[in-house]
Each structure stands twice: as structure tokens, then as C-alpha cells.
Amino acid sequence: MKKGFVKMALICILCTALFSAAALTGFAAEDVSVNIASMEGATHHWSGTWGNNVEDSASGDPGSNCFNGITSDKWGSAELTDATPQWISVVFPSAQEISGFKIWQADTIYTDNRGFTVEYQNGTDTWQTALTVTAEDLGASDTQKWTTFEKEFETPVTATAFRIYFTAAQKGKDNVYAVELSELEVYKKEAARVGSGAGDTGKPFDKSTVTFMDLQNCGASASSSSQPPINAIDGSLDTKWGSEGNNVPQWFQIEFDEPVNIAGIRLHQDHHWSDVTDMTVQISVDGGALETVYTLTDGSLGEDYEYLFDTVWNTDTIRFVFTKAGDRCIREAGGAPTTSIDMKEVLLYTAVVDAEDPPTSSDPGNTDDPTEPNVPNQPTGDSMSFLFLICILTAGGSALNLALRQKRSLENK
Numbered sequence: 001m002k003k004g005f006v007k008m009a010l011i012c013i014l015c016t017a018l019f020s021a022a023a024l025t026g027f028a029a030e031d032v033s034v035n036i037a038s039m040e041g042a043t044h045h046w047s048g049t050w051g052n053n054v055e056d057s058a059s060g061d062p063g064s065n066c067f068n069g070i071t072s073d074k075w076g077s078a079e080l081t082d083a084t085p086q087w088i089s090v091v092f093p094s095a096q097e098i099s100g101f102k103i104w105q106a107d108t109i110y111t112d113n114r115g116f117t118v119e120y121q122n123g124t125d126t127w128q129t130a131l132t133v134t135a136e137d138l139g140a141s142d143t144q145k146w147t148t149f150e151k152e153f154e155t156p157v158t159a160t161a162f163r164i165y166f167t168a169a170q171k172g173k174d175n176v177y178a179v180e181l182s183e184l185e186v187y188k189k190e191a192a193r194v195g196s197g198a199g200d201t202g203k204p205f206d207k208s209t210v211t212f213m214d215l216q217n218c219g220a221s222a223s224s225s226s227q228p229p230i231n232a233i234d235g236s237l238d239t240k241w242g243s244e245g246n247n248v249p250q251w252f253q254i255e256f257d258e259p260v261n262i263a264g265i266r267l268h269q270d271h272h273w274s275d276v277t278d279m280t281v282q283i284s285v286d287g288g289a290l291e292t293v294y295t296l297t298d299g300s301l302g303e304d305y306e307y308l309f310d311t312v313w314n315t316d317t318i319r320f321v322f323t324k325a326g327d328r329c330i331r332e333a334g335g336a337p338t339t340s341i342d343m344k345e346v347l348l349y350t351a352v353v354d355a356e357d358p359p360t361s362s363d364p365g366n367t368d369d370p371t372e373p374n375v376p377n378q379p380t381g382d383s384m385s386f387l388f389l390i391c392i393l394t395a396g397g398s399a400l401n402l403a404l405r406q407k408r409s410l411e412n413k
């Protein structure tokens, strides 16, 4: 009876230690914010454009410009009056758990917004208020215009539609009559997509989840430059990376701090001067050899070129090698032929991998492919916690042995 009690008590201590250590190892996956404003099946709507107070008007600067990953263009609303408040919305194909949003105000003299309401619908035509944003929240005043505003809701909002709503009272200075935005992103939390730098995951992705990647903190480099590489990832079509001279090959590269899942590419070439006909896209995993993931032969990048990979590539470096240029660029009559390789903007897509078991660890030594041997790991937070767990189990086991031995020797006396 007494022996059984000692055994049970020790088992309880061991179990407690086991659970605490499991918590320390952080088995739970970390969530990330994913922009779902352009998820498959989503539609975009807006109250009007300047001079056209007609819903979804394509004239002027349409609201669709708020969903293209470019911050140098804009939606320019119709005139803000008491009778004609202006708004921009996203309608989702099904109810979504919205965790937050981010908006960019256009850098023009036609907008000086001082607040707005964030509204949503959930299966009915009724708009409900999720948030009221004031001039103070935006840091907006007569001397300070806001450029971006990002908010994560305390509790996610379940919505079939989401909109930003502006009234005449929120238009700012007297000589401003409209509201102009350059981008709107709507976020949902999903399990972290960052894998382990495995290169080709071999896994297809959910096409409905394809979204632009945030390249704001990435590095950019190139084989040569008459205009800096960083210009090609600044979100503006007014700036570009340009190679020096018209010789090929030239390359342009984007580097991330940690591996990311890349599902596709989009290039905005400055087709006025540049006419790439042949290109390869290469991936380098953890500083290793470059591997070709896409080849364009005798094609044209035109002004806007998009390609989605078959499977997701998990890596920290992607390189575009421009191997041949043609002479079909749009230039003035009699102008010189292609003079350089020029990219106004290089965008990358990410997506949710189709996998039964999404990656739950960011351990850099793991590989997604079970046929590949794991690379030996440096101790990380996770593995140190695991060692701690082993120590506790060993110590607990010894204590159990000792207790039982003492009990036995007492019984033998």
C-alpha cells in the first residue's frame, strides 16, 4: 500500500515535469498575418472615382488600384459630401476571420484624411462597425498627414465583407475634396508558413491563398546598376532598378532574413527601355548553389508579367537572370534600341502549402522531405528545452529507483 503510494507520487511528479517541459519546447505553431484582400473569389468594390460617383467606376483612378501591391498608384474617390460618403470594400467568397488590416493613404494633394470607420458584414446586407479610427489614432493634423495605418483587432471579426468608410466630416483641409488610398490589405491569422529552407517543398499550394509578399525589409542586389536595386522592391512604379549598359546576362536578386515560401513572381518591366525575352528564375537555399525554377525563352515580359510555380519553394534567396533582350520596347520613334534591363517593380507571391501536417517548427535543420537526411542542428531554444526534458526524466527515474531501493532495504530489515 505504502509502496504503491510512493510509486504513484513519483509518477505524478514525472508527469508534471513532462508537461512543463513540453510547454517549454513550444510545440505550438506560430501564427502569421496573411493578406486575404485578393484571395480567390474575393471581389473589390468602391463608391466612385473623381467626377464619377458611380459604384465600381473604372474611370480615373479605380479602387482596384488598392489591391495590386503597388503604392505609387491610387484609388481616387468621388467628391466627399454629406450626401456622398465614400468607401472601398472587399467581398469574400465565404465568411473569414479578420484579424486586422493596413491601409496606405496616397501621397497626393487631393487627400488629407482625418479618420474613418471600419465596417463589416456577416452574411447579411447590414454593415456593422468594427472600429472607429480618429485623427488622433492616425496622428493626423493640419501639419501632419498620415501615410499608413495598421490595426490588429483585439478579437477577430467574422466577416463576409469588409469596408473602410469615409464621411465629408473626415476629409481634412478645406481645399481637399476626396480621399485617396494607394493600398488596402485585410489580414487573417494562419499557421506560420515559414519552413526550414528546404528548397523545393514538392508541395502544391492552395491557389485561393496566393498573396503578395511584404518585401519591405528584404535586401536587393544586382549584377550592375545605373539605378539602385532597392528601387525594384519599394512598391512604386515610379522608381526602377536599371542595369548598367545593354549587355546581358544581368541578374537581380531578393534576399530574406529567413526562409519563406515563394509561390510565384510578378515583374513590372520598364518596357519603354527594356525588352527581356529570355530569363531564368533561380533559387538558392542557405547560400548554396542556384537552382533554376523557371525559364522564359523567346518570350516577352511586357509591362506586367506573372508566373505561379507548380509547387512552393522554401528559401531565403531568389534571383532573376536576364539572359537575352530584344528590341520591341516602347520608345520614341527613331529612339535608340533597348539600352538596359529595367524593372520598375519585382513582386513575389506566397501561398498556403497544401499539406496535411503544416510545418510546426522553424528549426533550421529540419527538412520537409522525409527521404532527405536531416542536417545536424546547432542547439536552438527547442533542442535546449528537449535536453532539459531528458534531464528531468533521467533525474526522476533515478529518484524513483532510489526510493524503491530504500523501501526494499527497509522492508528487508
Ligand SMILES: [Ca+2]
Pocket (backbone or CB within 6 Å): 065, 066, 067, 068, 069, 070, 071, 072, 073, 074, 182, 183
Ligand atoms: Ca496600389
Ligand SMILES: [Ca+2]
Pocket (backbone or CB within 6 Å): 231, 232, 233, 234, 235, 236, 237, 238, 239, 240, 241, 343, 344, 345
Ligand atoms: Ca519601384
